Amino acid sequence: MSGITAERAIPGAPPREPSYLTAKTGLASWLLTTDHKRIALLYMAAITVFFFVGGAGAVAIRIELFTPQADLLSADAYNRAFTFHGVIMVWFFLIPSIPNILGNFLLPLMIGAKDLAFPRLNLASWYIFMAAGGLAVYTLLSGGVDTGWTFYTPLTTAFSNGNVLAAAAAVFVSGFSTIATAVNFIATVHLQRAPGLTWFRLPLFVWAIYATSIVMVLATPVLAMVLALIFAERAFGIPIFDPLRGGDPILFQHLFWFYSHPAVYIMVLPSFGVISELVTCYARRRVFGYNFMVYAILWISLVGFLVWGHHMFVSGQSLFASLAFSLLSFIVAVPSAIKVFNWTATLYRGQIVFDAPMIYALGFIGLFTIGGLTGLFLASVPVDIHVTDTYFVVAHFHYIMVGGAVSALYGGLAFWWPKITGRLYPEGWARFAAIMMFFGFGFTFFPMFIMGYLGMPRRYHVYPEEFQVWHVLASAGAVILAFAYLLPMGFFAWSLIWGRRAPANPWGATGLEWQTSSPPPEENFHTPPVVEQGPYNYHPEHAGPPALEREQHQPQGRQP
Amino acid sequence: MSPLTLWPATASEQAARIDMLFTGLLVISGAILLLVAGLLLVLCARYRRGSAAPRGDLPDFIRRDVEIGWTAATLFLALFLFWWAGATQLRASDPPAGALEVHVVAKQWMWKTRYPNGAREINALHAPRGEAMRLMMTSQDVIHSFFVPAFRLKQDVLPGRFTEMWFRATKPGEYRLFCAEFCGTDHARMGGTVTVMEPEDFARWVAAQPQEEDLPGEGAALFTALGCSGCHAAASAVHAPVLAGVYGRMVHLADGRTVRADEAYLRDSILQPKRDVVVGYEPIMPSFDGLVDEADLQRLVAYLQSLRGEAAR
Structure with a gap:
């Protein structure tokens, strides 16, 4: 272990004071809790289950695609598998993952608050999420749905034999949970900040969650509307998208992507926040260009609403509309590039420690850079015409949403695990898992760029033989990747019982969440902190971290 | 397993242009990736904890100027790439006059093609090298997408309207045709061959x-059989527009708009005649929605297109 501070090991730990985990006991104390920290754990349990369910879909897909023929799954079964994989992973894993686990747990701690602004709404949003999840599982048990997660009309409304109504209802209901959480986060950031914690003293994770929440509140209602229209057409025969009765199938795509493109930023903005926390802590430096980082987040959230048409270059949309969306898509790449450059520059003159969370963060930067650069290919109208609906697109969005967001989730979980549970996990295993995730991901998804340009269409369970070599590579990589996802679950669980007890601040980090005990007491802070400085005080301003073993980091808040 | 391929066959003019743009993007993004990865590795090695490299505050210019510099550089790069990609697309946007026109009807899970002389094929398209070919496409059920990787071309095929794409093939051979938009159970088997x-x-x-009567000829027969000629013929007593030469012309509508009478307009006027009424006429035409199927619509439109020359004569 590298050891940022000598504070890590506490020999002969004193009797622990009651934490949020131990203050109350019994099932009811968990199911009726309004403590944001416990609700975060409820979300963690639920989202882990959905990760396994969605992952099972991915396993079925990768096994089927090992050979060009249909051997494991029938055509319909395969269509149901990838639809279910998409629906579960997008709405029940990626969108809620970082906001509802880490955001829920950390947001009040990071701004020195006792809880979220609306604790009961927070619990309600978990129950709504569980109801939506129940509907999703019912969809699967009642035969599944075979439309693709994008629900394109008129296939969905007039031709699909799957249980479209249940799937649409599941996603519709989950949207209420998303909105409830987002409203709660926005109100909390506005109203509950500790004295002295001005907007430009907020940690970037708080900014990221705040911007994500705004996107959620503005975009999710559009998804609700379009799903309601699907419901109206399929269940009640009201013609909205059916061209035979005067409807417009393209209208669906406009509404759907008006939500679903911002949804990409809902999935990836929170990871930007996580990575900013990790890189600064393990480089022992203030973040490079804090203001630019904040503006980049806000710029992405705004322009992210104006680029939906780049999903529709081959839909029959006018060429000039396509060119306008192409321009805006190139422009939205700029703030993402700024963020990558700033994380990189934060390393300059740092004192870099390669603990597991930092390895996840560096992996994130690499994978996100590849994902972002291939986004330039897709923003180019003529190239997109060739590669859209091929594995090139599949690879691109997995680089952003899985290589990016899931790396950040695992990195963030490792970083805050001692705070959440009060236990330390085995560092060596964690580093091994982080490295394995990076390479496993590369093996799985990089071949998809190549076969995509070769013309391999997505959503094919049988395919021409010339693509097999790439599918075999991808399926083999997926084995490594699956192992890299499972291993941390193993040692995290192990640490709950056998892990050493964590001190309040094992990594020598500066955020307010590290100023309270690990795990925190029920009320978060015994005395509410007061803030007089900006975030990331890893060294005095206008100086770098010294080349000494002596630490200079200053906590952001103080106990009055 | 077949031999390893790294680059798809290139068999159309546009494919060559797209390959050039794609290669340019590969070089540029490869350079950026090398820069970022190189910086990450060098900085990680040099500033690992406890290394001898000097630390301390960053020089002032590194803070502001560098930040503004790389923001501006990325923005300029983005605009340049937009210009390059946009120009590539605009060069290929309109089919040349006189392109050979083939009608394509997609249905679950089959492609039907039909040549001007009435020849038909299923899941196959033949195209002459060096000559422009224009595909007028529509679907009978859900959205499909006509995708020929060797041409680097793809276009969604929609129910209820026509979409078109065109290409000039450059290399004889057999190429794959895929459906690229998920269309239900046998989506993966909805493919075929394009033979140049x-x-x-x-x-x-x-x-x-084997030929049948040509499309315009069949359309002409339908034009009479369906009763269109009762009103739209030049000698008709009913006040309805004469359709000779209407195709391709600008039409003034009763609500003040002016539209071009293209395929989409003609088919809309058959299915929803009250939507775009021509100025000076009463909206008295009944809808033929449900009375004509896709194939009939294509025949009618082909007939109206064939009247193009008559007004000029």
């Missing part, structure tokens, strides 16, 4: 196909 032939071979091939 030398022009003289193509002429022989198309002439040898």
Whole structure:
């Protein structure tokens, strides 16, 4: 272990004071809790289950695609598998993952608050999420749905034999949970900040969650509307998208992507926040260009609403509309590039420690850079015409949403695990898992760029033989990747019982969440902190971290 | 397993242009990736904890100027790439006059093609090398997408309207045709072959196909059979527009708009005649929605297109 501070090991730990985990006991104390920290754990349990369910879909897909023929799954079964994989992973894993686990747990701690602004709404949003999840599982048990997660009309409304109504209802209901959480986060950031914690003293994770929440509140209602229209057409025969009765199938795509493109930023903005926390802590430096980082987040959230048409270059949309969306898509790449450059520059003159969370963060930067650069290919109208609906697109969005967001989730979980549970996990295993995730991901998804340009269409369970070599590579990589996802679950669980007890601040980090005990007491802070400085005080301003073993980091808040 | 391929076959003019743009993007993004990865590795090695490299505050210029510099550089790069990609697309946007026109009807899970002389194929398209070919496409059920990787071309095929794409094939051979938009159970099997032939071979091939009456001819018969000619013929007593030469012309509508009478307009006027009424006429035409199927619509539109020359004569 590298050891940022000598504070890590506490020999002969004193009797622990009651934490949020131990203050109350019994099932009811968990199911009726309004403590944001416990609700975060409820979300963690639920989202882990959905990760396994969605992952099972991915396993079925990768096994089927090992050979060009249909051997494991029938055509319909395969269509149901990838639809279910998409629906579960997008709405029940990626969108809620970082906001509802880490955001829920950390947001009040990071701004020195006792809880979220609306604790009961927070619990309600978990129950709504569980109801939506129940509907999703019912969809699967009642035969599944075979439309693709994008629900394109008129296939969905007039031709699909799957249980479209249940799937649409599941996603519709989950949207209420998303909105409830987002409203709660926005109100909390506005109203509950500790004295002295001005907007430009907020940690970037708080900014990221705040911007994500705004996107959620503005975009999710559009998804609700379009799903309601699907419901109206399929269940009640009201013609909205059916061209035979005067409807417009393209209208669906406009509404759907008006939500679903911002949804990409809902999935990836929170990871930007996580990575900013990790890189600064393990480089022992203030973040490079804090203001630019904040503006980049806000710029992405705004322009992210104006680029939906780049999903529709081959839909029959006018060429000039396509060119306008192409321009805006190139422009939205700029703030993402700024963020990558700033994380990189934060390393300059740092004192870099390669603990597991930092390895996840560096992996994130690499994978996100590849994902972002291939986004330039897709923003180019003529190239997109060739590669859209091929594995090139599949690879691109997995680089952003899985290589990016899931790396950040695992990195963030490792970083805050001692705070959440009060236990330390085995560092060596964690580093091994982080490295394995990076390479496993590369093996799985990089071949998809190549076969995509070769013309391999997505959503094919049988395919021409010339693509097999790439599918075999991808399926083999997926084995490594699956192992890299499972291993941390193993040692995290192990640490709950056998892990050493964590001190309040094992990594020598500066955020307010590290100023309270690990795990925190029920009320978060015994005395509410007061803030007089900006975030990331890893060294005095206008100086770098010294080349000494002596630490200079200053906590952001103080106990009055 | 077949031999390893790294680059798809290139068999159309646009494919060559797209390959150039794609290669340019590969070089540029490869350079950026190398820069970022190189910086990450160098900085991680040099500033690992406890290394001898000097630390301390960053020089002032590194803070502001560098930040503004790389923001501006990325923005300029983004605009340059937009210009390059946009220009590539605009060069290929309109089909040349006189392009050979083939009608494509997609249905779950089959492609039907039909040549101007009435020859038909299923899951196959033949095209002459070096000559422009224009596909007028529509679907009978859900959205499909006509995708020929060797041409680097793809276009969604929609129910209820026509979409078109065009290409000029450059290399004889057999190429794959895929459906790229998920269309239900047998989406993965909705493929076929595009065969590019030398022009003289193509002429022989198309002439040898079993022919039916040509599309415009069948359309003309329908025009009478459905009763269209009762109103739209020049000698008719009913006040309705005469359709000779209407195709391709600008039409003034009763609500003040002016639209071009293209395929989409003509088919809309058959299915929803009250939507775009021409100025000076009463909205008295009944809808033919449900009375004509896709194939009939294509025949009618082909007939109206064939009247293009008559007004000029």
